[in-house]
Amino acid sequence: MPTPEIHLYTASTMNGWKPIIFLEEAKVEYELTYIDFGKKEQKSEWYMRLNPNGRIPTIVDRSNDDFVVFESGAILWYLAEKYQTFLPIGEKARSEALQWLMFQMSGVGPMMGQAMYFQRIAAPKGNEDPYAIDRYVTESRRLLEVLDKQLAGKAYLLGDNFTIVDIATYPWARSYPWAKVSIEGLDNLRNWFDRIDARPATQKAVTIPKPFPAFFGKGDEATSEAENASRF
Template sequence: MIDVYSTATPNGHKVHIMLEECGLPYRVHHIDIGAGDQFKPDFLAISPNNKIPAIVDADGPDGKPISLFESGAILVYLASKVGKFLGNSDREKFNTLQWLMFQMGGVGPMLGQAHHFRIYAPEKIEYAINRYTNETRRLYGVIDKQVKKSGYLAGEEYTIADIATFPWLRSWKNQGIDWTEFPDAKRWFDEISERPAVQRGVEVLANLRKPLLDDKSRETLFGGTQYAKR
């Protein structure tokens, strides 16, 4: 049994989708990030960077429990555990990993900043909104070009690179995106949306998601509570 500590965010949904795709048994523990659950000692013990998601697999590689944080690392671990969604040859695996890193280093951080300055920031800063919206559009263009050429991000097969990237594009409207500019990315997005495991994965904890616009949530996520030394 895999214990998943998460909430209904793009990074959380990466792991929810992957677990559904892999068919692995798992148990979900909701981490209410607006309320500050991510700062509790028990969670920090498995996720020292106080970010979701994190997992504990009772049946680790050596038969002993293993805990992991960082969504990309979790995807690689689960793919290795089941022997799927990572590629078969070394060439395929490294190609998948480079597109996973594209998501981890580019898509997630930049789209996250677009979300912040377009939606959550208490003041509208035009420079920041334009910078991150433009970078978001550029990244959509990279995805559009790649999937037009190869079908999926890492080639002809669906991999953890697609699983990692897809949840971030679900908020395309909030990111200022017009799908008509990116028809191949839209085709890719719609195809992934139709996968039964994806549909199940994005529903995990979705009923517990709350708007993060109240003063307490803002302070917890973006204020002194987030930056306190632990």
């Protein structure tokens, strides 16, 4: 069997699942190296030679002189251009895709990530901060409302076709139960979740390297919270 072109270094997080979703949906063979946060492998010397920020995910494209790409949004854009899929055609459509990708990277991910951190990591460790929790939960809800409005009359965030914008946004927005953010009244968003929940490749992807169903409102929440907090 030939060596896969893409070597992916990742873990089971919202950002970590993004390239896995792409590769599974695009049916691209890849080699996966699991990065163990418990062992702080993301801060190891060998890994930081690939990714100086010491975060996941990172890819190495063996077919392109071992070219390294880090940052999940940049990885998705690189893969979409390489494999010519899940990216719209045309200058304006590409710009729209980039805008919504940046919206996820700069807004949805960071704000929901902080909502999760203060409720699921800081609070269980005895550092509960009601002001921070309210700030990030409220802002996360506002951003989900923006997504709900964008989805009005659309199957996916850019229209009829599934793109890297959906791939980037889904793991974060779908983890609203873990962030303890209400989606009450956001019917367009809920319908979008249902569509992607029904995509076998995406659902397979979020079990790799290992599943974490509590992120998506399933499974033993208390045990999962303790396990997650222990990694930080």
